[in-house]
Amino acid sequence: MLARIEVPRQARRGEIILLRIAIQHPMETGYRPDNFGRRIAKNVINNLVCRYNGVEVFRAEMGSGMSANPLLQFHALAEASGEFVFEWVDDSGERGSERAAITVSA
Amino acid sequence: MFAATLGGGVFAAEAQRLPAPKSGIAYAGADIRAMQADDFANPGMLWVARGEKLWNTAAGRSNKSCAACHRDAASSMKGIAAGYPRIDVASGKLVNIEGRINRCRERNQSADPLQYESEELLALTAYVAHQSRGMPLAVTADAANRPHLERGREIYYRRQGQMNLACVNCHEQNAGRKLLAETISEGHGNAYPAYRLEWQATGSLHRRLRACYYGVRAVMPAYGSDELLDLELYLARRAAGLTVETPGVRR
Amino acid sequence: MATRRRFLFTLSALAGITLAGGVRAQAPAEREALLRQITGGAAVRPGRVTFDTPELADNGHAVPVRIAVDSPMTAADHVRSITVIAERNPRPIVAKFTLGAYSGRAQVVTRIRLADNQEVLALAQMSDGSYWMGGARVVVTELACLEGG
Structure with missing residues (x-):
């Protein structure tokens, strides 16, 4: 699954930083018919977790009310240099992940 | 009325x-x-990002990527889409960016043409056209x-x-x-x-x-x-x- | 859903108005049952939650929303979770976001689907277990032309 993330490369300790993720995914509601009138099975990214140096800083449990190609923006407190890891899974069991490093100065 | x-x-x-x-x-x-x-909130950029990956991925029996010939799209494709559709010299036919990509696949990559409106062709077209963003038609x-x-x-x-x-x-x-x-x-x-x-x-x-x-x-x-x-x-x-x-x- | 949307289109075209009806609030009993399902019966107080979204959405497929909760976001006092609710959607619970003191700021921006005009809600649970709620009324508009491409 193709995704884009935005994590600042640098931050000062104690700074509140903005984290963004956008994932290419139809977020199928389960209510939509295909061109032959058959119902397309529900398939949404139901869970996304963002960890900062192994600690969970954000979790999204999502349903069919989330838009296609979901965008999520949230925040984290910069504490130490390290890595942000985003991981997610959809109803079909397909998984995706992205990671980015951050350097935190005193 | x-x-x-x-x-x-x-x-x-x-x-x-x-x-x-x-x-x-x-x-x-x-x-x-x-x-x-x-550019982050714009969901179309996801297709551009996929197009960039495809640009650098080998395709067809030639096992060549777009980048193998055209190198960096940021310079080689800059302004190209602003001049399309245009006449393809070899065939004399009018082609748009989608058509140009498919002709390139057939002639130079020995690859099957991509289906119109397929995710791959949309991504490559969006990526190529994006290199001309801000340039006048x-x-x-x-x-x-x-x-x-x-x-x-x-x-x-x-x-x-x-x-x-x-x-x-x-x-x-x-x-x-x-x-x-x-x-x-x-x-x-x-x-x-x-x-x-x-x-x-x-x-x-x-x-x-x-x-x-x-x-x-x-x-x-x-x-x-x-x-x-x-x-x-x-x-x-x-x-x-x-x-x-x-x-x-x-x- | 397409059939219904086309019906709305037809209805509004005949009536010469852009909307098939005003913003309707969910019946209080249904809302209470839904909230109880999330809170387990704990009291829900109005306030502390800001729900920013356009009053007139261009399209129900992607309505931009920003939810912010008034909280110092410290270890002792922070937001645990934010649940986004759209009662007139076929599945009213849109998403649940889990936050913590490490979030620094209790704010989430995303895009949601709205099946109809409605009051959207955000329910925040604080670290002391209390629940606070805010909402916004949204009117969902439609394209004028049928889409069959």
């Missing part, structure tokens, strides 16, 4: 260019303008493309479908006016492939044009058909002065 307010001077207009064309984004609301302006008229421009113009002014409407009736004579909760745009293609909220996806200009045919209850020409290519060429010429916005965001 609607038809009664239209008509008159439709065929008198010879000018192929609008005096001061306004991009569709100028007719969009604040939320859509903000979505297009923010630069389609010129010459002896070779003149018959196509003429046909495109005919289509643009031709009333059709159960609603008996031509492109010009809505997108020129009534541009800027309200149709239900919508402002009618001038119908420019400079932002395509574009992400449309209605599609919940990125789609080609031909998909958008087909939607207009459907809207006036006319028979939709096939993707990549001569009719849509000629119309695409005419629209590009008519939009001279606008810049490429790919990937645009539209309602």
Whole structure:
């Protein structure tokens, strides 16, 4: 699954930083018919977790009310240099992940 | 009622260019303008990102990627899309970016052409067109493309479908006016492939044009058909002065 | 859903208006049952939650929203979770976001689907277990032309 993330490369300790993720995914509601009138099975990214140096800083449990190609923006407190890891899974069991490093100065 | 307010001077207009064309984004609301302006929030950039990956991925029996010949798209593809559709010298046929990509695949990569409106072709087209973002449309008229421009113009002014409407009736004579909760745009293609909220996806200009045919209850020409290519060429010429916005965001 | 949307289109075209109806609030009993399902019966107080979204959405497929909760976001006092609710959607619970003191700021921006005009809600659970709620009324508009491409 193709995704884009935005994590600042640098931050000062104690700074509140903005984290963004956008994932290419139809977020199928389960209510939509295909061109032959058959119902397309529900398939949404139901869970996304963002960890900062192994600690969970954000979790999204999502349903069919989330838009296609979901965008999520949230925040984290910069504490130490390290890595942000985003991981997610959809109803079909397909998984995706992205990671980015951050350097935190005193 | 609607038809009664239209008509008159439709065929008198010879000018192929609008005096001061306004991009569709100028007719969009604040939320859509903000979505297009923010490269991260713009979902069309996901297709551009996929296109960049495909650009660098080997394809076909040649086992060559686009980048193997064209190198860095940021320089080699800069301004290219602004000059399309154009005549393919080898075949003498009019091609748009989608057609150019598929010809390149067949001739140079020994790869099967990508299906029109497939995710791969949309991604590559969006990626190539994106390299011209901000550059003015630069389609010129010459002896070779003149018959196509003429046909495109005919289509643009031709009333059709159960609603008996031509492109010009809505997108020129009534541009800027309200149709239900919508402002009618001038119908420019400079932002395509574009992400449309209605599609919940990125789609080609031909998909958008087909939607207009459907809207006036006319028979939709096939993707990549001569009719849509000629119309695409005419629209590009008519939009001279606008810049490429790919990937645009539209309602 | 397409059939219904076309029906709305037809209805509004005939009536010469852009909307098939005003913003309707959910019946109080249904809302209470839904909230109880999330809170387990704990009291829900109005306030502290800001729900920013356009009053007139361009399209129900992608309505931009920003939810912010008034909280110092410290270890002792922070937001645990924010649940986004759209009662007139076929599945009213849109998403649940889990936050903590490490979030620094209790604010989430995303895009949601709305099946109809409605009051959207955000329910925040604080670290002391209390629940606070805010909402916004949204009117969903539609394209004028049928889409069959």
